[in-house]
Amino acid sequence: MGKLRTLFLGLAAAAALMIGPALAADGPDKAKIDWQQFKGQSLELFFVKHPWTDAITPLLPEFEKLTGIKLNLTTAAEDAYWNKSSLGLASNKPPFDVFFLSMGINGYTAYSNNWLAQLNAQLDNPKLTDPAWYQYDDISKAAAAAFHLPDPSSSKVYGIPMSTEVYMFFYRKDLFKESGIDVNAITTMAQWMDALHKLKLPDGVYPASLRGGGLGILDELNGMVANTWGNTPYLKDRFVYFDEKWAPRFTDPKVKEGFKLWADLMKLSAPGVTSFDWYEATTQFAQGKAATFGPDASLFASIFLDPAQSTVADKVGFKALPAASADGAHTAMWSWGLSIPEKSAKKDAAWLFLEWATSPYVTEQVSLKTLASSRQSTWSSADYQAKLPEGFGNAVGESLAIAQPSIMYLTAADQVVQSMLDALQAIYGGTPVDEAMQKLQDQATDIVKQAGLYKP
Structure with a gap:
């Protein structure tokens, strides 16, 4: 079952070993969608205090500028997060539009309670997703399958992995x-x-x-x-x-x-x-x-x-x-993901955030600090591996390719x-x-x- 490692200082130190990023993935300006289609709206984000949260936070203004959507971020320690997220998901008007979802029994419980929005409609909508830019199939098959419910063999997507071990x-x-x-x-x-x-x-x-x-x-x-x-x-x-x-x-x-x-x-x-x-x-x-x-x-x-x-x-x-x-x-393997409440009134706008935050472009930047990319392309990137300790990228990429979800x-x-x-x-x-x-x-x-x- 998932567990948060209190490694913030360690991750920062590991990141210090790396030189500034030389990004290979295309930026969001290359995506063939209208990022401004929900301009003027706001989204409530509820995240665990976690290295991924620390890494994405400085990038949030980029999303706001790209989309014209205002982001309001709230965080909680993992122990408190479970109760708060469950209470929010069970309410008629969830207080957040995007939240951390763990694979395993916690994600399955949320699914069983009909708390999670199915994301296939957004993934398959050309007005919301440019598949060539987003490259969903680039995500580790094991990590992606962990958020397919009611079991990994299902084609129904309820979360997108973004931090995988x-x-x-x-x-x-x-x-x-x-x-x-x-x-x-x-x-x-x-x-x-x-x-x-x-x-x-x-x-x-x-x-x-x-x-x-x-x-x-x-x-x-x-x-x-x-x-x-x-x-x-x-x-x-x-x-x-x-x-x-x-x-x-x-x-x-x-x-x-x-x-x-x-x-x-x-x-x-x-x-x-x-x-x-x-x-x-x-x-x-x-x-x-x-x-x-x-x-x-x-x-x-x-x-x-x-x-x-x-x-x-x-x-x-x-x-x-x-x-x-x-x-x-x-x-x-085990992974955190991002998900959208079934009762959110802003599912499409929330999806734009998920698409951006878990894209190859943003994942490359975040993963320089978290060392926990869910995407195969990150680990196979020569530019990315050059910024890691010798052998680490190969070992993780090789492991990710042979991994199955621990469910x-x-x-x-x-x-x-x-x-x-x-x-x-x-x-x-x-x-x-x-x-x-x-x-x-x-x-x-x-x-x-x-x-x-x-x-x-």
Whole structure:
């Protein structure tokens, strides 16, 4: 489930590594639409206090000049945002016209309550959208699908992704080099694990650091399980964990292998890993106490590259997950998006803002600060990659191309995730994999039965 990382200082520091933008995407003046068609109107924006918000705010006057639309921005910390946005969406006259929407259960709940405007009419209207300029298909397919509801296979669009994270590895270039290990030659998870065992590390430095506790582990663990699952089809609204009848699949060998790999990485981490959430795990790596970090969110580069927060800022390498199955490498992703309330009286004007804010042109500028573009063209741009730390753009772009949305539309998801965490920690503690996963299977079966989803 989505979570905001408090990385504002880190992102600013990472941005300082970059030179001024040399933009490749066409500006809005090239779009074949009338940007002034709603001149004189105003739009209320309600955003989370987030790096994307910080990056877009200085650009808002450009939109106002382009369109003649007045923008009024209100922000809230994430904890307060959920309640405020839900109350606003449920009202007959929502107090905002554009808002942050998270993929996953929060977005699905808003959809189920008929709070979200479907955006296909705006996307397909040539008076509102120039498809050649906007390039919707350039958005990561996984990120875009996460805002297709009621499930990713639907063609109905209810949000546009604008800040996307993928799950990948970070590593110490110096320690791998000193151990004679060529990271570029590693193409499988078996080779990666073998390399970690061969590392020659100073006292107090562990081969790995990763999450081992807290419900926030789900998305990252899903990246590993997606990798071991491979190309076997599954319903995208329940990840790989449940079949079409909501029967759990935690005893499937592919799922068990993903859990085992994660537990094996935990065994190579520092003592106390079962209490590590993102803060503890990133701190270990940033303080030079681990040779690798992850799999975890790409946006954590902002911590590791910031000398004020990291002692290894000049030693960090980046790698997409190596393949864990014969089908090749896979991972998972998570994203924020922008959406419009169903009851907004200004849907078309609001769409112009979404179109502008998530366009290739604006995305290039914002992503220099957020490092979280949802567009493939950003990551494949030579100009953009030249402004990033060596290897980072390639690793993220490669990860985005193999990512699937980390989605489980289940109201009792937290109960399932807690049981998943218990199984992971049990395997780490020495419980046989088959035994731990069978217990998880039984617990998950009870949960979906009680929810009325699974009826054997």
